[in-house]
Amino acid sequence: MKVAIEKQKLISMYTVMLRIRMFEEKVAREFADGNIPGFCHVYIGEEAVATGACANLIKTDYITSTHRGHGHVIAKGARTDLMMAELFGKKTGYNSGKGGSMHVADTDIGILGANGIVGAGTVIASGVGLSIMVRGTDQVVVCFLGDGATNNGRFHEGVNLAACWQLPVIYIIENNLYAQATRITNTCKVENLSDRAVAYGIPGVTVDGNDVLAVYEVVSEAINRARRGEGPTIVECKTYRSHGHYEGDPQVYKSKEEIEAWLKNDPVLSFQKQLAEIGVLTAKEANTIKQELADEMNRAVKFAQESPFPDPEDTLEGVYA
Amino acid sequence: MGELTFRMAVTRAVDEEMARDPNVILLGEDVRIWGAPRTEFRGLYDKHGPKRVLDTPISEAAILGAAIGAAATGLRPIANIMFANFLGMCGDELINQLTQMRYMFGGKIKLPVTITGYFGAGVSAAAQHSRTLTGLLLSIPGLKIVVPSGPLDALGLLKSAIRDDNPVIFLSHTLLLSRPKKGEVVEEEPEGEYIIPLGKAVIRREGNDVTVVATAAMVRRALAASDKLQQQGINVEVIDLRTLVPLDKQTILDSVRKTGRLVIIDEEVKSASVAGQIAAIVAEEAFDFLDAPIKRVCAPDTPVPYSPVLEKFWMPDEEKLIKAIVN
Secondary structure, eight states, X not given: OOSOOOXXXXXXXXXXHHHHHHHHHHHHHXXXXXXXXXXXXXXXXXXXXXXXXXXXXXXXXEEEOOSSOHHHHHHXXXXXXXXXXXXXXXXXXXXXXXXXXXXXXXXXXXXXXXXXXXXXXXXXXXXXXXXXXXXXXXOOEEEEEETGGGGSHHHHHHHHHXXXXXXXXXXXXXXXXXXXXXXXXXXXXXXXXXXXXXXXXXXXXXXXXXXXXXXXXXXXXHHHHHHTTOOOXXXXXXXXXXXXSSTTOOOTTSOHHHHHHHHTTOHHHHHHHHHHHTTSSOHXXXXXXXXXXXXXXXXXXXXXXXXXXXXXXXXXXXXXX | OOEEEHHHHHHHHHHHHHHXXXXXXXXXXXXXXXXXXXXXXXXXXHHHOTTTEEEOOSOHHXXXXXXXXXXXXXXXXXXXXXXXXXXXXXXXXXXXXXXXXXXXXXXXXXXXXXXXXXXXXXXXXXXXXXXXXXXXXXXXXXXXXXXXXXXXXXXXXXXXXXXXXXXXXXXXXXXXXXXXXXXXXXXXXXXXXXXOOTTOOEEEEOOSSEEEEEOTHHHHHHHHHHHHHHHTTOOEEXXXXXXEESOOHHHHHHHHHHHSOEEEEEEEESTTOHHHHHHHHHHHHSGGGOSSOOEEEEEOSSOOOSSHHHHHHXXXXXXXXXXXXXX
């Protein structure tokens, strides 16, 4: 470990990773059982990215997210019961049942929404950076995006704008190898997606996205740079989407060998092992955390199940302020 | 008191609102040196500074996307998109983000963004710089649409648009926001605060025989037509909608109940037009008061042509309106 991080912070990061994992496992189960309607994209396998990045943020900082956003919003501090209720389409959910999995938002803690449109967050995040610059605060915004989004025109427009105006934006590319069913190597000739930063005259760094401490350290530097007014950074986190693009995706495009290789590099298990080795987390402590999170997830599902659906007429509310 | 052109009205509205509210910023292409291509923002950079008047790259998605991000975090941006046709370059920001975020978030966010731009035909700008796109815009819930017909309305409505807590698109007709010395419309400059609320139509001319609904550049054409028809003994009531959303349905229905006849002049292709929407509303809610079928004077379902001869054929005008009323 290159960085010195307090024990409490390490345990907190581990807890966030496991919270994401256990929330997603619950979601996958509830989706399979037919209790969650619509589309569902889970974050299993990528927990180190959101956790390592958001461990650098405080409540007043912002994030923009993606269609695979559960992990980002949990890492930024969202409540799992309100999320689960939203996924169930209930009135008590974060968005009163109007948004669902792809749109979970909590603006009170800087979560400007998951987003169902690939690449959309890149230009919005630049605007958040602009707002921070105009208002003269030392906030930052982390923009999560996938490998596929870097092939969208908005990525170019958004990053270029933030670079020109030296805005405090950290673009975190989660390179999980696949855009839906298509490998990134089929749609992009750049090996490291952070190399795209050269085109904008800003720093670009590639990091092991399954190593939460490596992500934490790199993003920490990028955030410090942003807070000093030195502009945006692109951080590419190489990781792997353990599940399909959507729940139920048979994943015919992945080889068995590839899946097994990445499973050996599971970010949650690796971090647990690492913490055990340095004596920060005993097996007993790990069990306690797991049990508490299991209880939290059970409470979240119970809350979602027992919550009322919205009134049909609620459809008409919330279009205009 | 001096003169007020449409261009001066836009400058004054933005200037006053920027002075009133430090959260108002303006971003777009060439807003600094030119004050945008029609010079409607000239002088604002010098007055309000580089943090509030921002020249952008030619990146429409980033202009509107940045406005969304800024609005979501406390600012009140004006995003100048230049020609309405260029909305195609930021279609996602307009359709999927700006106008849906509040709803998708369960009403938990305000996005006070004003989009400004030019729209409409009449200057041989050809297909990619001439559409009004109002029919398309009308199909986007969450968006307010302001289509002023003259300088005073531009001033009062733009100030309301900027103060509104919702996404608003404010469109200046290319014939009204013409460059200086090209026959600008001039009205008397008002003193003090001049505000017109969104959603209130105005009756430009009273009459008992037929109701004509118009907006933007079509209002003058409707008034010119009604002058001629007056000589034939036909009294036309001309309604200027001012805003398409909110739509002042009541003023239209009250007028039709009085006149029994409705003609809508609308500078858009006939299919899925604002004219079609108004016709449907009146057919649903005032059918019993109609003495004749509703008529729509619209453009044909083609792109806007370039040659002045073709463009004149395409665009609704005084003669086409008179023909529709007399027949």
